[in-house]
Amino acid sequence: MRSFPLILPLVLAVIALTATTATTTARADETAIPDFVYDGPFKDPSEVADSPKRTTFKLAGRDTITATTWYTAWNGRTLRLVASYPRYPQQARLPLVRIFHGAGGRAVCDRTFGNAPGQFGFVIACLDGTGTYARGYSYGSPQNLADNAKMVSFLRARLPGLRIDQSRQVAAGGSMGGQDALLFGVKYPALAQTIVAMDAPIDMSKRYWRLTPTKQRALYEECQGTPYYAPQCFNDRSPLTFASNLANSTQKLIMYWSVNDEISPQEQMPTLAQAIHAANPARSFLIRIGNWGHGGAWPPATRNNEWLADAGLTADGTRADTLHPNGWRIEVDASTDLTDLPSYYP
Secondary structure: OOOHHHHHHHHHHHHHHHHHHHHHHHHHHHHOOOHHHHHOOOOOOOOOOOOOOOOEEEEOOOOEEEEEEEEEOOOOOEEEEEEEEEOOOOOOOEEEEEEEOOOOOOOOHHHHHOOHHHHHOOEEEEEOOOOOOOOOOOOOOHHHHHHHHOHHHHHHHHOOOOOEEEEEEEEEEEOHHHHHHHHHHHHOHHHOOEEEEEOOOOOHHHHHHHOOHHHHHHHHHHHOOOOOOOHHHHHHOOHHHHHHHHHOOOOEEEEEEEOOOOOOOOOOHHHHHHHHHHHOOOOOEEEEEEOOOOOOOOOHHHOOOHHHHHOOOOOHHHHHHOOOOOOEEEEEOOOOOOOOOOOOOO
C-alpha cells in the first residue's frame, strides 16, 4: 500500500499522454486530404435524367390531386416539380408548404403527405433540386434555395388554376431538408412565414465528420474541401451561423428532434435552440422532442399530424393523431430555461 502514492501520478501521466495523443491525431485527421479525393472524379449517386416537359395528374386519395410537372433549374437542367393540392375547387387562397427533401432525395413529397393536402386544405410543392456539384446532396446550396424561392412562379406557369395565399407560406423539411428549410427561412423570410425543421443538422463543420462516406464525399464536393480547408462554405451552410437572424425574426419557428436519432446530439439542434434563446430570450418558438427514429415524426400520410397542427395547417384537435405522442413539448418564451435539453447521447 505504501507504493500507491508513487503509482498514481504515473497512471495519471499515462492517461494524460494518451488523451493528448488522441486529440493530436484527431486534429491531424482534420487537416488531411480525404482518401476519396484520389479515387477519381466524383460520381453523384443521386443523379437523375432530365424530366420530360409535360404535366401529369393523379388522385392521391379521396380529396387530393398530385401533379408531376417540370421546372428549369439554375443550371439550365429540366427537373421535376411535384405539387399536391385539394381535388375540389377552393374559394379561398391556400397556404403553400415548400418541402425540402433529405440527402440523396428528389421530388417525391406526395408520397409522405398522401391525402393530407386535400383533407386539410393546403398545397405542398417540392423540387428535385440540385446543388452546385451534387444533385440530391445540395446541403444548403444557395442556387437550390434560389430555385425554391421561385416556386410560386413555377406553379403559376404549370398549374395556373392554383390560388396561393402568399401570406401563409411554410418552409419545411427533415434531415438535410430541415437544414435547407432553416437556411431558406433566413434568406427569404418573406417567403417563409413559418419554418419547420425536423431532425436537421445545423453545424455542418461538426456534422461532416459523422456523415457516411457517400454523403461526406458529396458535401466535400459542394464545398470543394473539408471544414479545415473551406470553413466559409461550411459556415454559410450551417443554420447555427444564423442563430441571431432566427432569434430576431417574426417567423413562426418549429424545431423537432429525437433522443433516438444520432443526427441530434447536443452539438446540433439543441445548440441552435439555445443560441436562438440566448440571442433573444423574448423570442417565442416551439421545441418538440420525441423518441422516433430518424424522420419518424414527419410523414402526414402515416397520421403524423402533430407538426401540421403546430404550423397552423390543420385544426389543433388533429394533434392527437400523431404516432409519437410521448416526449417533451417546450413552448419557449423569456421565462424558459434551455440549459439542459434532452438529446441523443452516443
